[in-house]
Amino acid sequence: MAITHEGPAPAARPPSTSSIWNDARFRGNVAQVVVVVVVALALGAMVWNAQENLSNQRIASGFGFLDQTAGFGLNQTLIPYSESSSYGRALLVAILNTLLVAVVGIVFATILGFLVGVGRLSKNWMVRKVCTVYVEVTRNLPLLFHILFWYLAVLAAMPAARNSYSIFGEVFLNNRGVYIPRIVFGEGSLVGFVALGIAIVGAIALNRWSTARREKTGQQFPVFWTSVAMLVALPLIGFALVGFPLTIETPVLRGFNFVGGSRLLPEFAALVVALSIYTGGFIAEIVRAGIKAVSHGQSEAAASLGLKPSLSTRLVVIPQAMRVMIPPLTSQYLNLTKNSSLAAFIGYPELVQVFAGTTLNQTGQAIEIIAITMGCYLVISLVTSLFMNWYNRRVALIER
Amino acid sequence: MSDVAIGHGQPFVRKEILQPEPPPASLVGFSGWARQNLFVGPANTLLSLFCLALATYVAWIMLDFLVLRAVWTGANREACIGPEVGACWPFITTRFGQMLYGFYPAEEHWRPATVFFVAVALIAPLLTPSAPYKKANALLFFVAFPIFAFVMLSGGFFGLRPVETRAWGGLLVTLVVATTGIVASLPLGVLLALGRRSKLPVVRFFAIAFIEFWRGVPLITVLFFATYMLPLFLPSGWSIDGLLRALVGVSLFSAAYMAEVVRGGLQAIPKGQYEGAMAMGLRYWPMMILIVLPQALKLVIPGIVNTFIGLFKDTTLVAIISIFDFLGIIRSAFADPNWATPGTVYTGFAFAGIVYFIFCYGMSRYSRFVEERLDVGHKH
Numbered sequence: 001m002a003i004t005h006e007g008p009a010p011a012a013r014p015p016s017t018s019s020i021w022n023d024a025r026f027r028g029n030v031a032q033v034v035v036v037v038v039v040a041l042a043l044g045a046m047v048w049n050a051q052e053n054l055s056n057q058r059i060a061s062g063f064g065f066l067d068q069t070a071g072f073g074l075n076q077t078l079i080p081y082s083e084s085s086s087y088g089r090a091l092l093v094a095i096l097n098t099l100l101v102a103v104v105g106i107v108f109a110t111i112l113g114f115l116v117g118v119g120r121l122s123k124n125w126m127v128r129k130v131c132t133v134y135v136e137v138t139r140n141l142p143l144l145f146h147i148l149f150w151y152l153a154v155l156a157a158m159p160a161a162r163n164s165y166s167i168f169g170e171v172f173l174n175n176r177g178v179y180i181p182r183i184v185f186g187e188g189s190l191v192g193f194v195a196l197g198i199a200i201v202g203a204i205a206l207n208r209w210s211t212a213r214r215e216k217t218g219q220q221f222p223v224f225w226t227s228v229a230m231l232v233a234l235p236l237i238g239f240a241l242v243g244f245p246l247t248i249e250t251p252v253l254r255g256f257n258f259v260g261g262s263r264l265l266p267e268f269a270a271l272v273v274a275l276s277i278y279t280g281g282f283i284a285e286i287v288r289a290g291i292k293a294v295s296h297g298q299s300e301a302a303a304s305l306g307l308k309p310s311l312s313t314r315l316v317v318i319p320q321a322m323r324v325m326i327p328p329l330t331s332q333y334l335n336l337t338k339n340s341s342l343a344a345f346i347g348y349p350e351l352v353q354v355f356a357g358t359t360l361n362q363t364g365q366a367i368e369i370i371a372i373t374m375g376c377y378l379v380i381s382l383v384t385s386l387f388m389n390w391y392n393r394r395v396a397l398i399e400r
Numbered sequence: 401m402s403d404v405a406i407g408h409g410q411p412f413v414r415k416e417i418l419q420p421e422p423p424p425a426s427l428v429g430f431s432g433w434a435r436q437n438l439f440v441g442p443a444n445t446l447l448s449l450f451c452l453a454l455a456t457y458v459a460w461i462m463l464d465f466l467v468l469r470a471v472w473t474g475a476n477r478e479a480c481i482g483p484e485v486g487a488c489w490p491f492i493t494t495r496f497g498q499m500l501y502g503f504y505p506a507e508e509h510w511r512p513a514t515v516f517f518v519a520v521a522l523i524a525p526l527l528t529p530s531a532p533y534k535k536a537n538a539l540l541f542f543v544a545f546p547i548f549a550f551v552m553l554s555g556g557f558f559g560l561r562p563v564e565t566r567a568w569g570g571l572l573v574t575l576v577v578a579t580t581g582i583v584a585s586l587p588l589g590v591l592l593a594l595g596r597r598s599k600l601p602v603v604r605f606f607a608i609a610f611i612e613f614w615r616g617v618p619l620i621t622v623l624f625f626a627t628y629m630l631p632l633f634l635p636s637g638w639s640i641d642g643l644l645r646a647l648v649g650v651s652l653f654s655a656a657y658m659a660e661v662v663r664g665g666l667q668a669i670p671k672g673q674y675e676g677a678m679a680m681g682l683r684y685w686p687m688m689i690l691i692v693l694p695q696a697l698k699l700v701i702p703g704i705v706n707t708f709i710g711l712f713k714d715t716t717l718v719a720i721i722s723i724f725d726f727l728g729i730i731r732s733a734f735a736d737p738n739w740a741t742p743g744t745v746y747t748g749f750a751f752a753g754i755v756y757f758i759f760c761y762g763m764s765r766y767s768r769f770v771e772e773r774l775d776v777g778h779k780h
Contacts, residue, residue: 032602039606046633053632124444125437126451133455140760141753142713145727149753152734153745338618344720356624366628374617374625381616
């Protein structure tokens with residue numbers, strides 16, 4: 001169908017005496033019409049059947065249920081939510097929980113993946129072997145295995161609150177989750193945040209100015225250290241002006257449980273650890289392939305220009321490796337986001353668990369609910385890949 | 401050389417060739433290797449020692465738990481209770497049949513076992529590059545074997561007792577889902593890939609929409625879709641089996657991924673091959689089937705195997721719609737009060753991990769082997 005189209009336009013041909021069936025364009029059009037008709041018939045039959053079935057089973061349709069009261073509680077909410085909130089609100093909470101796991105997981109998986117990927121290229125035999133074993137073991141076990149292992153075998157085996165493992169008396173690990181200190185911002189903290197905002201804007205402006213000056217005059221400016229100083233000093237001054245309204249709330253054991261601080265659900269902890277370790281193995285391979293794709297001549301040329309190894313890695317090798325790494329890295333980030341749906345197995349309140357699980361059970365409106373759930377993931381995937389494509393275009397090699 | 405005569409008016413002449421000096425002791429043998437690879441500078445040495453300690457620690461814990469302190473025989477949890485007890489292997493051995501076949505009736509176990517053996521007998525020569533009769537073999541595996549497996553497993557023909565799919569479980573379900581996924585998704589994926597590269601805009605649009613939709617959603621929502629939504633789209637009165645629904649979902653899902661793998665192969669075929677085929681007067685389908693696809697599919701065998709590994713790992717997700725695959729059966733066994741000991745969970749995970757690792761690692765080694773084999777003279 002496809003290739004036979006090439007050639008001179010039919011209008012230019014001499015009138016043919018052979019059958020119209022020998023005309024490639026005509027056959028192509030017939031094929032397209034057939035495809036459209038078949039798809040339309042299939043969709044029509046599905047819609048027809050769905051209406052029939054819904055009216056037979058007396059299932060309501062439409063999206064009106066989103067405004068009804070959900071009536072179930074959720075044990076992790078980033079925005080205010082109660083049992084009297086609507087299903088729509090529950091959906092929002094669930095999406096935020098999914099995004100939280102995805103973002104935290106992506107950060108840790110990237111750090112882990114880069115460390116292990118660089119470790120696999122290390123000159124040190126021991127480091128290389130340990131990293132290889134890590135990659136092989138994590139990649140060759142199902143993700144669900146990782147998640148269940150961390151949830152059932154590691155976190156469930158943690159001691160009760162009274163015998164918690166403690167890290168410097170600040171972080172506590174027990175079978176109810178992970179307790180971490182929380183910073184409480186008192187009155188007047190706004191000044192500090194404004195100062196932080198000014199520092200961030202200032203750092204960006206400084207970077208632009210120094211780049212412009214360097215390109216014009218060739219003079220260097222210590223942007224990094226100046227920015228760090230600015231980012232630390234300005235908020236400190238800001239908070240000092242209002243008398244440090246910050247308190248750090250450490251979790252304290254009271255009775256059988258901890259009070260104060262922030263609590264991470266064991267489900268959340270297991271999910272983040274498992275997703276990071278699993279995806280980290282894949283990212284490590286991408287990093288390794290990316291670095292190996294930069295030809296050795298590049299680092300040799302950098303060395304002959306007088307760059308020391310750390311600078312040549314940072315300025316020559318990594319930027320070029322990033323070009324190779326970004327497309328597969330994007331698909332790993334998307335995979336991690338989609339894989340966060342496995343939380344449904346351990347009961348972390350994310351999109352699938354809350355919506356395709358609890359809400360579907362309560363309302364029975366399978367078509368709408370599964371369509372919304374799939375739609376949410378599609379939008380997340382689309383936005384992520386649009387962003388990464390934009391970034392990819394920015395760093396892509398501009399050829400002559 | 402002390403007897404070299406100096407002062408006799410004769411210049412110095414070396415009489416024999418000196419034997420090369422042995423390399424310095426710091427460069428040879430294990431110690432030399434270790435010095436160059438493990439102990440270069442203090443930071444490197446520290447790193448090596450840390451990794452060595454970590455590796456030894458993990459290896460020791462596993463050996464100690466899985467072998468040294470393990471319990472090998474016993475009838476119930478009594479055997480595995482005690483402070484010094486490691487892995488509880490009787491927990492696995494008493495449930496071994498269940499882990500392989502789920503709740504498949506014990507007197508019919510020979511049927512899935514036969515299917516396993518036939519599958520191995522067909523796959524082994526298919527994967528061996530030097531084995532003859534590839535075409536007949538592929539035809540047997542992709543067409544005849546699914547029918548044979550279906551008849552044998554579900555019964556109802558030739559006097560075989562029907563066995564409901566609800567009774568299937570364990571490794572049987574894992575392999576059924578994975579194999580169906582690959583057998584169904586390969587032809588579908590090829591069609592989708594051709595559609596995506598088609599010059600007909602409507603065909604291309606539908607192919608892209610299908611592929612991107614399934615690749616954009618998680619498998620778990622696909623399984624929910626197949627379980628709760630698919631029955632609503634069928635004429636009322638039709639009911640499809642729970643396992644079949646999951647198989648439909650998994651096949652559509654993996655077809656989208658397979659399509660992208662095949663597309664990579666199609667893109668790697670030089671344009672000259674298409675042009676050559678057209679110059680010979682071949683139309684679209686003969687050109688694709690005789691010239692392009694055989695080359696393209698051969699190129700992407702590693703990609704296909706990798707997709708299969710992913711599919712094999714993803715079969716664990718069918719547990720969400722109450723189908724008990726291998727991991728699901730092991731997880732449900734944790735709830736058995738007869739075997740509730742502190743070590744049971746770890747034993748179950750260790751066993752599941754070993755089995756999954758053997759399957760997936762074996763497949764990934766195979767994909768690497770094919771990759772290396774294809775690397776010779778096939779660079780474009």
